[in-house]
Amino acid sequence: MGCCASAKNTSSSFLYCKKLQEAIERNNIKALNEIHKTFSHEESKTMIDEPFITIHELNMSPLAYALWVGRLNAFLHLHKKMGASLVAMENLFIQQGKTPLEILCLNGNLEVLQYYLPVFLSCAHPEIVPPADESVSVDFQKSTLVETKLNHTYTPIHLACEHGNIHIIDFVFKYFKGKPIIPQILDLDFQDESSGENCALIACRKGNYPMVKFLNEVCGANFRVLNKRYENAVLITAAASKRRPTHNYYDVFVYLIDAVKLDITYMHEEVMLLLEDRTMIRFFESKLQRKGITSLKNTVEKKYEISRPNIPISKEELIIEEQGENFQLRKAIDDFDDNTQSVLSSIQPEDFRPITPFLSTITLDGK
Incomplete structure (x- = not known):
């Protein structure tokens, strides 16, 4: 974070930036009024809409900064009393x-x-295309689990869902409830044009159980859609659980099957291949058995012969594998042609003289 006054970095402009930043962060209207009086000239009128601070490589004007930090009183005062332009902020x-x-x-x-x-x-606003994100999928032609890039062009409501802001989802849902038209960028069920994900699928991928439950029980979000790869919420959750093995996806996985009642037979082998959490595997296998599908994870893996990456084995690991339990003794032994070796040993005499190393010879068979 840093100040970046648009005017020359004189002491007055730096003071303006510093005081303005502190006043906005503290939501201090009195301080904003003092700043307005002190710098109430033509230069300050142009500075009010110019970038004065940079956060995460994003340049922000005073009004933009008040929006960023969520200070409503400062935002309103800057806009209504100090003449900051909403249009200029949006364009920035x-x-x-x-x-x-x-x-x-x-x-x-x-x-x-x-x-x-x-x-x-x-008023109308231009659309913005966010950067790409990644997803995990199954490639059966290569018989291996692969990670590929899947472009996301998330809308604002998608971002609120991805970051777990239930209070934002709740406000937007209630704001448009009963209204005939909902803008796509604020529609919970709108599917991202690149990935095909809506808020329900995003919440499943994030493993956000409270969000999943809220979207289903309060908002009535559509959990039955498929993404661009024809993957349903169950498969997406399974893939996400593989990518983030330390995160708890079990609750979401069970909820989708028991509460939302999604079809577990849809691409069930792909789901089985992706699952690695034992509790999720056992739960899914038991549910499939009730549907008359008796295949287990190991049989599905064998069927598709999932390939595992070949990790180079070190020389020591190879010796351990070949010599087994006796490795701790034998790894310190250099082989001789006569099948013997020498090792350093030490004894402590009864008269407690200093320990004296000596060489002892043993054979490979321990004799």
């Missing part, structure tokens, strides 16, 4: 590949969102 974000709505949903700044959303809906 857009030039850097972001939108204010994305920032609010990602950071979970509910108060500013409640004010800004009606303003946003009153």
Whole structure:
């Protein structure tokens, strides 16, 4: 984080930036008024819409910074009293590949969102294409588990879901409930054009059980859609559990099958191949058996002959494998042509004289 005044870095401009940053962070209207009086001239009128701070390589004006940190009082005062332009703020974000709505949903700044959303809906905004993300899939032609790139062009509501901001999801859902039209960028069921994921599938991939339950029971989100690879929520959850083995996906996995009641027979072999958590495997196998499918994970793996990467074996590991339990003794022994070797030993005499090393000779058979 750092100040980057658009004017020359004089002492006055630096002081302006520093005081402005502190006033916004503290939501201090009195301090903002003092700044406005001190710098109430033509230069300050242009500076109010110029970048003055950089966070995560994102340049922000005072209004943009107030939106970023979620300070509603400072945001309103900058806009209504100090003349900061919403249009200038939006353009500044857009030039850097972001939108204010994305920032609010990602950071979970509910108060500013409640004010800004009606303003946003009153005018048109260009679409922004986010960077690519990755996903795990199964390639049966190569008979191996592979990781490939899957482009995501997430909407603001997708970002809120991915980052676990249930309060944002709740507000947006209630805001549009009963209304005939919901913008695609705020539609929970809208499927990302690149990956095919909606909020329900995103929550499954993240393994966010509270979000999954909220989307299903409160919002009635669609968990039965398929992504661009024709994968359902169960398969997506299984793939995610393989990629993040330390995260608990069991609750989401069970909920999708028992509560949402998704079809477990759909691509069940692919699901089985991806599962590695034992509790998830046992649960899935038992559910399949009730459907008359008796195949187990090891039989499915054998069927498709899943290849494992060949990891080079070190010389010591090779010796351990060949010589077994006696390795600890024999790894210190250099072979001779006569099948004998010498090792350093030591004894402590009864008169407690200093320990004296000596050579003893043993054969490979221990005699």
